[in-house]
Amino acid sequence: MKWKQVLAVFAGVAVAGSVMAMSVDMSREAIAERIKPTAKVRLAGDEVAQANGAAQEGERSGEAVYNQACAACHTSGVLNAPRKGNADDWEERIAKGMDTLLEHSINGFNAMPPRGTCMNCSDDEILAAIEYMIEDI
Template sequence: MKQLKALILAAATVIAAQAYAAADSQEDKIRERIKPVGEVCVGAECGGAVVAAAGPRSGEEVYGAACGACHTAGVLGAPKNGDTAAWEERLAKGIDQTWQNAINGINSMPPKGNCMNCSDDEILAAIKYMSGQE
């Protein structure tokens, strides 16, 4: 009878220890899921702040970020990058007119090609890059 009590006590101890460990594990998982995503830095040096690149982007960078979506495949009649014949036709009116068309939008092209964070100079650089005028 003593052996049976000892066996039951040992089994109960093992089960209780496993239940306690499982509860701790669940609490840790919950803490991980609900922890804050970030911290607000107010009035102090924020060492991890990301600094944006200074200066205008190159024509190639603007093309890769915005213009390439249409000008790589010639979507809706857009002159393809490097297609000098198609670009000569547009540049016949002058680079300034082509630039204004790109800024204001023309035909299927929306203003600035939907690159609303592009400066006018970056748009000009992209035109020069795509037309081979760079």
């Protein structure tokens, strides 16, 4: 007797599920909405991503590049990185000329990796970041 009751419950659930499925909107738009990704993955060097997650529109300012890629080392002087706005740290480097500073920033120098890890920064954006770091000197 109990088997019949169990089968009746399963049958009721199956019928209820069928009725619910028939009431679901099956239009292309509704299906696309239900299956759209819930998140996006952004990788380092992604040319569309910025630190704030907004789409990149044109060239970034020196401050934006600094905040995104340079601040981690150039704020505290990690591995002897010259600190932003610190004349003593920059004096010897500036004496070599802006062309040398830019070349070292683009190609890497000592502990600094190429482009300071900002692989999607243009040469002009790298230059703007250097100028931003030394503007108060």
